[in-house]
Amino acid sequence: MSRVLFLDMAEGDVVARCLTEKVGVSAIERLPNGGTRLVCMSRDGAATMNHKLKKHLIAGNVVRAAYRPASPLW
Numbered sequence: 266m267s268r269v270l271f272l273d274m275a276e277g278d279v280v281a282r283c284l285t286e287k288v289g290v291s292a293i294e295r296l297p298n299g300g301t302r303l304v305c306m307s308r309d310g311a312a313t314m315n316h317k318l319k320k321h322l323i324a325g326n327v328v329r330a331a332y333r334p335a336s337p338l339w
Contacts, residue, residue: 268311270303271296271323279303288314297330 268291272279276293279301283290289306296302300323305311315322 266308266312266315268305268308270305270311270314270318271300271327272303272318272321273300273323274318274321276301282318283310283314286310286313286317294329296327298328300327302327302329 274282276295279293280290283303283305288310290303291306292302292304294302303314305314
């Protein structure tokens with residue numbers, strides 16, 4: 266199972282749920298079309314969040330914003 270989840274929730278709500286479930290967050294980012302990309306610290310944490318937030322999962326392809334510059338900064 267992947268550690269990545271795409272959720273139809275606000276970023277703050279996702280962080281709050283992770284704190285409630287005691288799941289470590291490796292990375293989190295807003296998606297351009299709405300929603301949040303969550304990367305959990307472990308596969309077990311991702312499985313927990315997948316189970317708890319099943320109704321908020323985004324199905325299908327998800328568009329992400331560019332995370333790093335296209336060209337080097339130096």
